[in-house]
Amino acid sequence: MKVLIAGGAGFIGSTVASACSDAGITPVILDNLVTGRREFARGKAFYEGDIADGALIDRVFEEHPDIEAVVHCAALIVVPDSVGDPVGYYRANVAKSLEFVAHLLRNGCSRMIFSSSASIYREGDDLTVDESSPIDAKSPYARTKAVCEAMFADIAASQPIKILSLRYFNPIGADPKMRTGLQLRHPSHALGKMIQAMENGSEFCVTGTTYGTRDGSGIRDYVHVWDLASAHVAALTRFDSLLTDEDPSLAINLGTGTGTTVKELVEAFNSVADTPISAIETDARPGDVVGAYTRSDRAERLLGWRAEYSIVDGIRHSLQWATVRDTLLADSGQSR
Template sequence: MTKTVLITGGSGYIGSTIAHILVTHGFKVVIIDSLDKGYILNSPESACFYNGRISEKALYECIRCEIGKIDVTIHCASYISVPESEVDPVKYITNNVSEFVELLENLPIIDCKRLIFSSSASIYGNKQGALKETSAIAPQSTYAETKWLCEQIGGLAAEQGPLRIINLRYFNPIGTHPDGYCGPGDLNSGSLLNELTKAILSRTPFRITGTDYDTRDGSGIRDYVDVTDLAMAHAKACNLFDTLIDERAALDGPHRTRAINLGSGDGVTVKELIAAAEKALGRKIRTKKAPRRPGDVAGSYADASLAKDLLQWQASTPLETSILRHIDWWQRHRHQQPAPTPISLSSSRPDSVSTSHQP
């Protein structure tokens, strides 16, 4: 039987990629997106689209009437900039935490008892080496705190009702959908690959900030996972949801949540990332050494063995492929990022609701 999946933030970078992968694998996809950060044209044409915030009860009532029961909800709607979260913490607490609580309150309207939460490896803090799901939690930013708060709130809600939750902890998503349907929306996010991309496109030297770390080549280490691989993990989690939660209940008693790391399972140093980009592009990239930035550490990567064991999933896209898609996306879109598409609203529905993809 075809599963119906609701994706909040389904027009954003990760949410839209998940939507396309789910459609390809036979799921019926429903999307709620405010278009604050996302673009409706990123979403699959076959998806049922509802324009509004996840706190709007009318959206869920409309979904219940038009779509019916939702089997699984994937919650991707979130603000994600670490620097911005430090400048405006209230904005992040309101959007990421308060709206998450509203989502939990609205899920019974669509009879949804299964939630996949897009969490983050940032909740582990500035640790080094391989990180397991049991590694100590130590958020170092307001953004990371909001993700950890949501995991805790979700856990409390699951203990008191029928809700079950899988927390997928992302490491560093990169790349784009292989067919170019959707990709990252902010070249100025400050991520390492975005900074490398800007240097490549402008043909200016790339700054390697820190070359004296205790790593195999002295540069910092991170874990990069292709966004398409990440999306595939969600498809598998949707199909295996009940088995995953039942196994957890049998092992750990009454808990109704599970955390799973999603990463490559192997770290990549900054110098190795540059070498992979050079291989993908077929040319050298100019670099220059720079001091460590305040707060930087050697870095960490995922122990992704649980994802392999439980989801039968592991990252498979070559790093060079992800980098090439990432750079190509920005080469095509950096000067033409579209404004959010206006939505045509039906007079028979609440003003915040639309199932049309037409501008």
């Protein structure tokens, strides 16, 4: 099998590409390198460009007519940035995705896996969600994912393409073989900020401590990125059994089923890190929400998948990646 991975030079897309290669699936990478890294596509068929570039998509399919499916990971993903630049986020995540699926249809591509997000949900009273939970996205970023899912479902209902949306919870970790990891030297998510605090000898800010959780800090379902990548492999191999002409679109949650608060993540970090960090409490950032975790077994039932790596594994692999990143990526002195 050969698959096109849009956004395949980014953190998740590149890990999916490695998991595919390990499983005997040949990845073809498409990435505009706005946040992706050329190094992550090394050794693979790679096209630099935009998902909205119809001529480029045509060329990819002309040169790889045996592509059987597409994994669509191309998106901007930073919640506070989406609050500050909603136009840019809707253009990149929604408008370009619409153009992309039109190009796929023109080239006869009938299978797409969409990287969606659990941030689209309204959390339940117990802070858990499943695939039937109400959609109530709280940030422009999350709304772009919800809009795309609805748009793709409408398209799949009448066009010759089936679309599986995988709703990620909170990815952590790195490829256990250290081929790829977070490309940003200073990522904005909690674990990235903890590593930065450890490296700088500074305090870690727990942003938001008045939520209705057991300790007041936000709660997340932290899932190892390699587990996410393995779920994509399972989805690719089982795709035709999951979607039918009668039900051409489907969503599946990808999480561990365990909620971890930010304060608990700090404790887990300090159990692994050589240099423990201290934390201070601050106000929530624009777009921050209390969070949620999955209670669904749909992924295990339909994909035969469940998360195998623990939070401690994810932290350990993230710390290991931080020590090798600058030797693997060319811009060791830059923040990108």
